[in-house]
Amino acid sequence: MIRLALSLSFFPLLASAQTDDSHFLQSCASMLAANRAAPTQFFFSTKREQNRLDTATATGPNYRLRALNYVWLRHYEQAAQWFEKAAEHFPKEHGAAGEFYFTFLRDTDRALRHLNAFDALTVNFDDHINHNPVSYLRGLVYRDRGNHPKAIEQFCIAIDSLEKKHGAEWVNYRHYVSRAVSYLATQQPGKALLDLDKAAHNYPKSPLVQYQRGVALRQLGRTAEARTALQDASFFYKQNRAQRGSYPQEDDNNPLFEPDIDAAIDALPATNRN
Numbered sequence: 001m002i003r004l005a006l007s008l009s010f011f012p013l014l015a016s017a018q019t020d021d022s023h024f025l026q027s028c029a030s031m032l033a034a035n036r037a038a039p040t041q042f043f044f045s046t047k048r049e050q051n052r053l054d055t056a057t058a059t060g061p062n063y064r065l066r067a068l069n070y071v072w073l074r075h076y077e078q079a080a081q082w083f084e085k086a087a088e089h090f091p092k093e094h095g096a097a098g099e100f101y102f103t104f105l106r107d108t109d110r111a112l113r114h115l116n117a118f119d120a121l122t123v124n125f126d127d128h129i130n131h132n133p134v135s136y137l138r139g140l141v142y143r144d145r146g147n148h149p150k151a152i153e154q155f156c157i158a159i160d161s162l163e164k165k166h167g168a169e170w171v172n173y174r175h176y177v178s179r180a181v182s183y184l185a186t187q188q189p190g191k192a193l194l195d196l197d198k199a200a201h202n203y204p205k206s207p208l209v210q211y212q213r214g215v216a217l218r219q220l221g222r223t224a225e226a227r228t229a230l231q232d233a234s235f236f237y238k239q240n241r242a243q244r245g246s247y248p249q250e251d252d253n254n255p256l257f258e259p260d261i262d263a264a265i266d267a268l269p270a271t272n273r274n
Contacts, residue, residue, distance in 0.1 A: 058089065059090070060086055060089070060090030060092055060093045063082055063085055063086035063089070063090065063093065064082075064083070064086050064093055064096055066082045067079045067080075067082035067083045067086060067096075067100070070082060071100065071104065076104055076105060079100065079104075080100070080101070080105070083096060083097040083100050083101075084097065087114060087117070091117065091118075091121055092118070092121065094114040094115070094117040094118035094121075095114070095115065095118035095127065095129035095134060096129065097110075097114040098110075098111045098112070098113070098114030098115035098117075098118060098129070098134075098137065099111070099115075099129050099130070099137060101114065102115075102137065102140065102141055102144070106144070108141050108144055108145055111137075111141050112138065112141055115129075115134055115137055115138050115141070116138075118134055119134045119135075119138075126157060126158065126161070131172070132158075132172075132175075133157070133158040133162075135154045135155070135157035135158040136154065136155060136158035136159075136175055136178070138154045139151045139152070139153075139154030139155040139158065139178065139179070139182075140178065140253055142154060143178070143181070143182055148182040148185045148186050149186065151178075151179075151182045152179060152182045152183065152186070155175065155178060155179035155182065156179070158175060159171055159175055159176065159179060168198045168201070168202070169201070169202060171198070171202070172202075173198075173199035173200075173202040173203045173206065173209065174199075174208075174251045174253065174254070176195040176196065176198050176199035176202075177195070177196065177199050177208060177209060177212055177251065177254050178253055178254060179192075179195050180192040180193075180195040180196045180199070180212055180216065181212065181254060183195065184212070184215060184216060184219065187219070189216045189217075189219035189220045190220065192212070192215075192216040192219075193213065193216040193217065193220065196209055196212050196213045196216055197213070200213065205236050205239075205240075206236065206250065207233045207234075207236040207237040207240065207250065207256060207261070208233075208250045208251055208254060208256050209233075210229045210230070210232040210233035210236060211229075211230065211233040211256055211260065211261055211264065212254075213226075213229040213233075214226045214227070214229035214230035214233060214264055215264065217229055218264075218268065223268055223269055226268060227265065227268050230261060230264050230265045230268070231265065233256075233261050234258075234261045234262070234265065237256075237258055237261060238258075
């Protein structure tokens with residue numbers, strides 16, 4: 001989150017449509033723990049923001065900086081006001097506003113309105129917000145709404161042209177995971193596995209990728225391979241946690257918890273059958 005804030009853009013998304021009730025409670029617990037901590041200062045200090053930005057030149061980046069300062073302090077209502085002001089006066093800021101509404105408020109209506117307005121600025125080009133094409137963010141919004149066919153359509157726009165032009169290794173492996181999740185939700189495990197194999201090639205030691213591969217292989221009835229993938233997911237998860245002391249979410253759009261992996265392994269038939 002700090003890395004994206006320092007680029008004056010945005011923060012990672014915090015949850016996903018595939019999060020069930022137990023995951024939601026765990027996410028809330030983490031959020032409450034963070035909210036009990038004293039808020040850190042955005043860049044230099046709050047005083048700097050109050051003194052400098054009140055008299056700063058009216059530009060999109062300056063308005064966005066003020067909005068991000070409020071996000072940093074978790075004052076989301078004030079942040080929304082400044083994102084709206086930025087988008088009203090500087091249309092390119094629609095992108096940041098759309099991502100904010102989805103990330104922090106889960107307001108899919110306003111998120112889509114701003115993302116569509118941002119994309120409309122260049123009709124024949126899939127603009128980027130941060131490191132993500134706007135079509136990918138729209139896909140996440142539709143997936144959050146439970147509209148997986150529409151999500152897949154948007155994910156394909158984000159992925160296919162880049163893959164065709166530069167190759168699969170240029171595609172963010174998390175994008176493949178997100179599309180695979182929607183493929184799995186629409187009972188298309190074969191397509192999901194193709195995406196997850198590409199994701200695994202780009203990041204072989206990803207617990208998230210191996211976990212989703214296990215899910216896809218299980219749907220395909222390839223139980224022995226599913227078990228291997230899930231065991232790999234468990235191993236990489238533990239390895240990453242041991243190396244870092246803790247293991248933050250690999251992808252906030254596709255949250256994975258260690259009990260998920262254990263439960264998936266336990267749910268496999270005792271006798272492996274291909």
